[in-house]
Amino acid sequence: MALLEVKDLYVSFSTMDGVVQAVRGVSFSVDRGQTLGIVGESGSGKSVATQTVTGLTRGAKISGQALFEGKDLLTMTQKELRSVRGAKIGMIFQDPLSSLHPYYRIGWQIVEMIHAHEPGTPKAKARARAVDLLRLVGIPQPERRIDDYPHQFSGGMRQRAMIAMAMSLNPVLLIADEPTTALDVTVQAQVLRVIERLQTEFGTAVILITHDLGVIAEVADDVVVMYAGAAMESGARDEIFYEYHHPYTEGLLRSLPAYGEERERLRPIPGQPPSLIRLPSGCPFHPRCPYVFDRCRSETPPLDPTWGGPGHRSACWLPHTKAEREAVRDRVIGEAVPS
Amino acid sequence: MSDALLSLTDVVKYFPVQTGHLRRSRDMVHAVDGVSFEVRRGETLGLVGETGCGKSTLARCISRLFELTSGQIIFDGRDISRLRPRQLRPLRREMQMIFQDPYGSLNPKRRVGSIIGDPFAIHGTASGAERKRRVQEAMELVGLNPEHYNRFPSEFSGGQRQRIGVARALALRPKLIICDEPVSALDVSIQAQIINLLSDLQDQLDLTYVFIAHDLSVVRHVSDRVALMYLGKVVEIAPAEELYQHPRHPYANALLSAVPIPDPIAAAKRERIVLVGDVPSPVHPPSGCNFHPRCPKAQDRCVVEEPSLLPRFDDDELHATACHFPVADGEDLSEARPAIGVEHRIVEPDTAGAPTGLGVSVAHGSPGSPESPEPVERRRS
Numbered sequence: 001m002a003l004l005e006v007k008d009l010y011v012s013f014s015t016m017d018g019v020v021q022a023v024r025g026v027s028f029s030v031d032r033g034q035t036l037g038i039v040g041e042s043g044s045g046k047s048v049a050t051q052t053v054t055g056l057t058r059g060a061k062i063s064g065q066a067l068f069e070g071k072d073l074l075t076m077t078q079k080e081l082r083s084v085r086g087a088k089i090g091m092i093f094q095d096p097l098s099s100l101h102p103y104y105r106i107g108w109q110i111v112e113m114i115h116a117h118e119p120g121t122p123k124a125k126a127r128a129r130a131v132d133l134l135r136l137v138g139i140p141q142p143e144r145r146i147d148d149y150p151h152q153f154s155g156g157m158r159q160r161a162m163i164a165m166a167m168s169l170n171p172v173l174l175i176a177d178e179p180t181t182a183l184d185v186t187v188q189a190q191v192l193r194v195i196e197r198l199q200t201e202f203g204t205a206v207i208l209i210t211h212d213l214g215v216i217a218e219v220a221d222d223v224v225v226m227y228a229g230a231a232m233e234s235g236a237r238d239e240i241f242y243e244y245h246h247p248y249t250e251g252l253l254r255s256l257p258a259y260g261e262e263r264e265r266l267r268p269i270p271g272q273p274p275s276l277i278r279l280p281s282g283c284p285f286h287p288r289c290p291y292v293f294d295r296c297r298s299e300t301p302p303l304d305p306t307w308g309g310p311g312h313r314s315a316c317w318l319p320h321t322k323a324e325r326e327a328v329r330d331r332v333i334g335e336a337v338p339s
Numbered sequence: 340m341s342d343a344l345l346s347l348t349d350v351v352k353y354f355p356v357q358t359g360h361l362r363r364s365r366d367m368v369h370a371v372d373g374v375s376f377e378v379r380r381g382e383t384l385g386l387v388g389e390t391g392c393g394k395s396t397l398a399r400c401i402s403r404l405f406e407l408t409s410g411q412i413i414f415d416g417r418d419i420s421r422l423r424p425r426q427l428r429p430l431r432r433e434m435q436m437i438f439q440d441p442y443g444s445l446n447p448k449r450r451v452g453s454i455i456g457d458p459f460a461i462h463g464t465a466s467g468a469e470r471k472r473r474v475q476e477a478m479e480l481v482g483l484n485p486e487h488y489n490r491f492p493s494e495f496s497g498g499q500r501q502r503i504g505v506a507r508a509l510a511l512r513p514k515l516i517i518c519d520e521p522v523s524a525l526d527v528s529i530q531a532q533i534i535n536l537l538s539d540l541q542d543q544l545d546l547t548y549v550f551i552a553h554d555l556s557v558v559r560h561v562s563d564r565v566a567l568m569y570l571g572k573v574v575e576i577a578p579a580e581e582l583y584q585h586p587r588h589p590y591a592n593a594l595l596s597a598v599p600i601p602d603p604i605a606a607a608k609r610e611r612i613v614l615v616g617d618v619p620s621p622v623h624p625p626s627g628c629n630f631h632p633r634c635p636k637a638q639d640r641c642v643v644e645e646p647s648l649l650p651r652f653d654d655d656e657l658h659a660t661a662c663h664f665p666v667a668d669g670e671d672l673s674e675a676r677p678a679i680g681v682e683h684r685i686v687e688p689d690t691a692g693a694p695t696g697l698g699v700s701v702a703h704g705s706p707g708s709p710e711s712p713e714p715v716e717r718r719r720s
Contacts, residue, residue, distance in 0.1 A: 041526035184389035189597035214599025255531035257560035268531030
């Protein structure tokens with residue numbers, strides 16, 4: 001049984017302008033010691049999906065299931081949820097400055113976290129644990145820095161402090177929502193390495209949400225590609241990068257400035273993502289898709305298996321066999337498959 | 340390089356740090372600390388570096404949004420470094436900026452037509468129907484529907500707003516455009532649209548760009564030459580491919596090795612050089628080469644003597660590096676260890692088990708408050 005299994009999750013919000021269908025029928029699962037990467041552009045629903053799982057979307061209309069160690073997180077009471085969130089599921093957000101309280105010392109905030117979930121812990125013990133955690137994530141001189149305020153930390157250190165806090169109760173699952181987006185590449189490398197090390201040391205499962213395909217390529221085992229609130233394609237990392245089926249995955253990969261290749265014109269995906277209030281009929285990607293045909297406009301394709309491994313699925317009406325799919329690509333785009 | 344449109348000589352910009360109740364300022368943030376380079380007509384010079392390296396400050400110095408502390412900027416044959424605000428106005432016609440935030444750089448209460456029309460109004464070059472025609476021409480040029488002349492910025496998506504910013508910058512047909520992180524706020528699929536637009540416009544209108552970004556793959560894609568900055572100084576400058584293929588400065592090597600590659604096989608093969616510590620405070624930059632506290636190749640000489648920006652090994656004159664011990668092709672930096680004598684160590688070795696075990700200079704946080712040498716006990720009461 002997977003550690004977390006999300007099934008057919010729907011999340012919508014009522015707003016003045018209409019109902020925002022933020023997540024539409026998303027399923028994914030993650031096992032112990034594995035990293036699931038959820039990739040998508042702004043408004044693809046990647047953050048809302050995981051925030052809903054941890055009970056952080058208030059006022060939303062939710063349906064579906066999120067089985068964590070066999071229990072459904074979506075039907076838990078606030079009290080039950082609080083005992084899971086933070087203790088068993090750790091969370092890291094994009095902006096470490098607004099996730100840390102500016103008035104309290106870093107150490108105090110970590111100790112508070114420990115006390116909230118393990119009330120009886122002696123102060124000195126909790127503090128010692130906080131020092132160990134800061135050392136673990138690579139904060140130099142943690143005995144001293146523990147008494148610093150968040151503003152005395154640099155961006156990378158704050159994010160590492162957030163990781164320390166998220167790891168303070170040895171969670172079995174870590175949800176990292178754009179953990180390195182606000183950071184410079186060298187610091188990003190440091191932070192990703194810390195997450196990887198924690199994973200190998202403690203067997204923590206990680207859900208990594210990002211828009212950066214480079215980060216996914218470095219750390220994810222499995223990948224879900226989201227667009228307009230739905231999963232377009234899912235599969236093992238190498239399937240997504242080298243054996244992709246969905247035209248959106250293809251478009252994303254092709255629009256990147258290729259690293260280490262000749263400078264040529266970029267191939268962006270034309271148009272813009274749709275409004276989540278007025279979604280296009282049929283496949284949400286059809287207005288931007290180079291392969292679009294009649295069926296795409298009227299029927300929404302299901303997430304069906306393709307030629308890859310058992311987890312490789314794609315929500316697209318194009319043929320689900322490799323030879324036929326490549327034939328279509330060659331005909332429409334007129335280019336050989338990347339080897 | 341006689342065909343320089345822009346030429347910088349030893350440009351310096353310091354900001355005073357105000358501390359204490361009397362707001363006396365004694366310390367200075369060394370934001371840009373002696374930068375010299377040239378930008379030739381029709382080329383794109385990429386300016387890269389991490390947060391706080393001074394690249395945006397430098398951009399604002401070039402466009403004279405900031406006064407220089409010292410140094411000289413020659414633009415199109417004229418010394419613009421000491422011009423007064425009134426004298427700057429004609430300059431603005433020839434040099435424009437595009438900003439990062441397509442939300443913050445457009446007035447939400449004004450219609451797009453009037454935003455793009457501002458340059459014409461300010462410089463009195465066109466009014467009435469003529470202005471409208473010119474604005475719509477600019478909108479068409481950047482791929483906006485000219486019929487949307489009367490809409491508000493909020494009716495446009497992020498990518499389209501960035502196009503509005505481009506149209507405004509282009510309105511007066513400038514010679515030089517300084518793009519400060521023009522695509523960082525955009526999604527990848529939209530980012531590619533704007534990059535293509537900028538390169539088409541360059542060909543059409545014979546533009547010269549200074550292109551600032553922290554995304555190294557974007558900079559590589561758009562730039563002819565790239566200058567890499569660290570703590571207010573250019574540490575390496577070279578033709579784009581040359582810099583990415585043969586980085587000489589240890590910092591350039593580390594930075595390039597940290598760029599995530601969207602290709603799992605290539606990413607797994609790559610040797611990572613993970614730098615320890617953080618960028619030191621620009622208030623008290625380290626002595627000598629300011630990268631030495633983090634450099635895996637640092638030696639005593641680096642602590643005392645600042646390296647100059649020169650071609651190293653048998654690099655041609657376009658490829659200059661500011662390093663005493665540049666990295667040769669094929670050299671493995673991941674095994675390198677600094678050899679700084681005890682008398683030059685700044686801080687205690689890192690206790691966090693940092694991989695190289697070298698001293699990490701941890702001066703940051705509030706500007707002007709460098710690390711105190713002994714632990715400070717400040718208990719909560």
